[in-house]
Amino acid sequence: xxxxxxxxxxxxxxxxxxxxxxxxxxxxxxxxxxxxxxxxxxxxxxxxxxxxxxxxxxxxxxxxxxxxxxxxxxxxxxxxxxxxxxxxxxxxxxxxxxxxxxxxxxxxxxxxxxxxxxxxxxxxxxxxxxxxxxxxxxxxxxxxxxxxxxxxxxxxxxxxxxxxxxxxxxxxxxxxxxxxxxxxxxxxxxxxxxxxxxxxxxx
Amino acid sequence: xxxxxxxxxxxxxxxxxxxxxxxxxxxxxxxxxxxxxxxxxxxxxxxxxxxxxxxxxxxxxxxxxxxxxxxxxxxxxxxxxxxxxxxxxxxxxxxxxxxxxxxxxxxxxxxxxxxxxxxxxxxxxxxxxxxxxxxxxxxxxxxxxxxxxxxxxxxxxxxxxxxxxxxxxxxxxxxxxxxxxxxxxxxxxxxxxxxxxxxxxxxxxxxxxxxxxxxxxxxxxxxxxxxxxxxxxxxxxxxxxxxx
Amino acid sequence: xxxxxxxxxxxxxxxxxxxxxxxxxxxxxxxxxxxxxxxxxxxxxxxxxxxxxxxxxxxxxxxxxxxxxxxxxxxxxxxxxxxxxxxxxxxxxxxxxxxxxxxxxxxxxxxxxxxxxxxxxxxxxxxxxxxxxxxxxxxxxxxxxxxxxxxxxxxxxxxxxxxxxxxxxxxxxxxxxxxxxxxxxxxxxxxxxxxxxxxxxxxxxxxxxxxxxxxxxx
Numbered sequence: 001x002x003x004x005x006x007x008x009x010x011x012x013x014x015x016x017x018x019x020x021x022x023x024x025x026x027x028x029x030x031x032x033x034x035x036x037x038x039x040x041x042x043x044x045x046x047x048x049x050x051x052x053x054x055x056x057x058x059x060x061x062x063x064x065x066x067x068x069x070x071x072x073x074x075x076x077x078x079x080x081x082x083x084x085x086x087x088x089x090x091x092x093x094x095x096x097x098x099x100x101x102x103x104x105x106x107x108x109x110x111x112x113x114x115x116x117x118x119x120x121x122x123x124x125x126x127x128x129x130x131x132x133x134x135x136x137x138x139x140x141x142x143x144x145x146x147x148x149x150x151x152x153x154x155x156x157x158x159x160x161x162x163x164x165x166x167x168x169x170x171x172x173x174x175x176x177x178x179x180x181x182x183x184x185x186x187x188x189x190x191x192x193x194x195x196x197x198x199x200x201x202x203x
Numbered sequence: 204x205x206x207x208x209x210x211x212x213x214x215x216x217x218x219x220x221x222x223x224x225x226x227x228x229x230x231x232x233x234x235x236x237x238x239x240x241x242x243x244x245x246x247x248x249x250x251x252x253x254x255x256x257x258x259x260x261x262x263x264x265x266x267x268x269x270x271x272x273x274x275x276x277x278x279x280x281x282x283x284x285x286x287x288x289x290x291x292x293x294x295x296x297x298x299x300x301x302x303x304x305x306x307x308x309x310x311x312x313x314x315x316x317x318x319x320x321x322x323x324x325x326x327x328x329x330x331x332x333x334x335x336x337x338x339x340x341x342x343x344x345x346x347x348x349x350x351x352x353x354x355x356x357x358x359x360x361x362x363x364x365x366x367x368x369x370x371x372x373x374x375x376x377x378x379x380x381x382x383x384x385x386x387x388x389x390x391x392x393x394x395x396x397x398x399x400x401x402x403x404x405x406x407x408x409x410x411x412x413x414x415x416x417x418x419x420x421x422x423x424x425x426x427x428x429x430x431x432x433x434x435x436x437x438x439x440x441x442x443x444x445x446x447x
Numbered sequence: 448x449x450x451x452x453x454x455x456x457x458x459x460x461x462x463x464x465x466x467x468x469x470x471x472x473x474x475x476x477x478x479x480x481x482x483x484x485x486x487x488x489x490x491x492x493x494x495x496x497x498x499x500x501x502x503x504x505x506x507x508x509x510x511x512x513x514x515x516x517x518x519x520x521x522x523x524x525x526x527x528x529x530x531x532x533x534x535x536x537x538x539x540x541x542x543x544x545x546x547x548x549x550x551x552x553x554x555x556x557x558x559x560x561x562x563x564x565x566x567x568x569x570x571x572x573x574x575x576x577x578x579x580x581x582x583x584x585x586x587x588x589x590x591x592x593x594x595x596x597x598x599x600x601x602x603x604x605x606x607x608x609x610x611x612x613x614x615x616x617x618x619x620x621x622x623x624x625x626x627x628x629x630x631x632x633x634x635x636x637x638x639x640x641x642x643x644x645x646x647x648x649x650x651x652x653x654x655x656x657x658x659x660x661x662x663x664x665x
Contacts, residue, residue, distance in 0.1 A: 012351075012352050013352050013353065013354050013355075014440055014444065045525075045665075048529050049529060050525060050528060050529060050664050050665060051664070051665030052665065063531065065529065066529070067525070067526065067529040068526075069522050069525045069526065070522070071521060071522025071525070072521065072522060073521055073522040073523040073525065073526040074521060074523070075454070075458055075521070075523065076521070077458060077461035078454070078457065078458065078461070082454075082457070085450075086450055086451075086453075086454045087526075087530075089449075089450035090450055090451065090527075090530045090531070090532060091530065091531060092531070128526075335612060335615055338611065338612040338615075339612050341608065342608050342609040342611075342612055345605055345608050345609070346595065346605065346609060349596075349599055349602075349605050350599070355662055355663070355665075358659075358662040359595055359659055359662055359663070362595075362655055362658055362659050362662075363595060363609065365655070366591065366613070366652070366655050367612070367613070370612065370613045370615070370616060371612075373615075373616040373644065374612075374615040374616050374619070376616075377615065377616040377619040377620055377640070378615075378619065380619070380620075380623070380636070380637070380640070381619050381623055
């Protein structure tokens, strides 16, 4: 599904991770671990194509990827249904009903997103992934502010997605009980570049 | 041996430090010489009297005001295409020099215009174009100042410079269309019969050459400063990274 | 793309969407002008086309900082950038939505406000037409400015500083067309120039805006 070779990523002009390697076949999940500030978000943004890698290659079809950021990306004055329908149409008109069902949003569908609790908003923003119809989900801290029951809903969705030949890369600290590889990013922390590199120590 | 070697900051600093002292001296001699020659050793104009002598500041400053922007445009293009840091920093370094040149041209123009046209300011196309140019410089400098990440700032200001150049040219035509103006035609051009007389022209050429060299010296010097500031930032960041 | 347009329009009309604020601002500015220059109708008639153009331009400018900043804050800009739409198209659609919610109401309001400023009878057609042709350029150029300043705190003032010089040619040709029209002179040249600027801006600027936005998103 996606393969990463010798990838270096940078945040605000400074390298944070280097030499990251992994290959992710279909029907598998990859969980990124590592202390705060190690560069999980930066790596995920690079994989999603939001920023160019500093070095290395990302092999895979960018049209496979659906990205869910730390922020929910919801429009607060639109209803739950309108929010989902919008993303469904942007990604080519997929049915929103399975997503509503999977994340137990049926009772909320005509409520404005602004009136939802943080956990409900999170559920809505995760439901967005299902309407994209994309095979590779890139998730940044997907379980923030979810209660135990919602985490179970999410885990079940991920499992169903993997069974349908999908794949997922996520940065999370919670054990979802999903079969998947765990990649600890700590060993990939970028070392300081030599002071007199070819651009004269510019970093 | 290619010109891109100077894109290496170290090589750039090394070379610019060698040529700068002589550049300072030559440009100072040319500017002072040209001004003294122009102010004291040329006759008064038969119509404009001695006020015409401000031309020795006004024209070179106006020349550099425009060419500084051209230089920034070129440097921005080099950054966008080849991503040499020195190029982006040179564009950044040139902008304050350019804005001061624009200001000098505007102020000396006002001082000249007062006795000639009886007004400090008129919305003449040339004057207006320079005022618009001044606004473009202001926006460009403000954008550099507003952004923390130097590479982001370099990217954004480069594109602003490219887009701004197109709109600056458009403004020039718009302003021409909008008001025909009081300003005299070009004082120097190759294909015109009625140019400034030679007695005035030679000190003017001297001043122009002096301003060009002075501009180059200032930009080299300021680019050096920017390179050092950038390096310092990089060193501080390294400290932080090795502490963390 | 139509989904995005529909969403932006819907957001503008919902509570807190800011629809009508630009229009109200345009009204206020126009009303303030006689207070500052005096009630002499002959004077007002002369300056009316220019005041209407400047008022429309300022109203447009004021609404620009919401154009991308809201999508940036709630994270949907990141999601849009990873969506199958090209970013150039996203920005073009957002410019269009901005024009429909801000520019078009200004065009329609201008003749009404012209009455307040004693605009000569021949001027109504031309002020409306010149604004109709010129305001899309204001939205497209404004989108470029918004994309430049999207990640910045206190970007609003900087946005004005950056966008104003870019507005100069549009303002000159637009106001010139309206002024000539009001004075009963030929308006073809400035109107054609204005149209040229608008078409050129619509065709080319989204590429610059998208390039700038990509830099700001990384």
